[in-house]
Amino acid sequence: MNEMYTMTIVIHLWGTFAFLGVLAINMLLLYAARDIRIYARRMRIFMPISASLIALLLFTGAIMMAAKHLSFTIENIVMIVFGVLLIILELKRYLALKHADLSLENILEIYKTKAMKILAFEFIWSVVISVWMMV
Numbered sequence: 001m002n003e004m005y006t007m008t009i010v011i012h013l014w015g016t017f018a019f020l021g022v023l024a025i026n027m028l029l030l031y032a033a034r035d036i037r038i039y040a041r042r043m044r045i046f047m048p049i050s051a052s053l054i055a056l057l058l059f060t061g062a063i064m065m066a067a068k069h070l071s072f073t074i075e076n077i078v079m080i081v082f083g084v085l086l087i088i089l090e091l092k093r094y095l096a097l098k099h100a101d102l103s104l105e106n107i108l109e110i111y112k113t114k115a116m117k118i119l120a121f122e123f124i125w126s127v128v129i130s131v132w133m134m135v
Helices: 002-032 036-067 074-098 107-134
Strands: none
Touching: 002 036, 002 107, 036 074, 036 107, 074 107
16 A cells, blocks of 8 residues: 555656646747647647646545545645646636637737736646645
């Protein structure tokens, strides 16, 4: 049981690093975007990766909680709430891109503003929570 818990912690840690990397790439791609159609095509690749990494983090967190006999600490509750918040924010970002009115000439700038706020929030709070858990 102890080996499973240790392995899950390692997978959770590397999943967190990968998620932060994907968020950084998403922010760079958004910053460099010049055409919303090209950007939307790229996001067909990166949005599922983000969702998969969020699922990995939630799954490994659930395994760790089960290994600790479902002990709810403040750290666990914060991570659960943040995981749900990540799902909601990624959904909002996806739906904003999917339902963007491409006939507007400044739609990319409107989307960039919304999406950059979401990505920055996710990135900053992921770093803050990661540092808090490592200390």
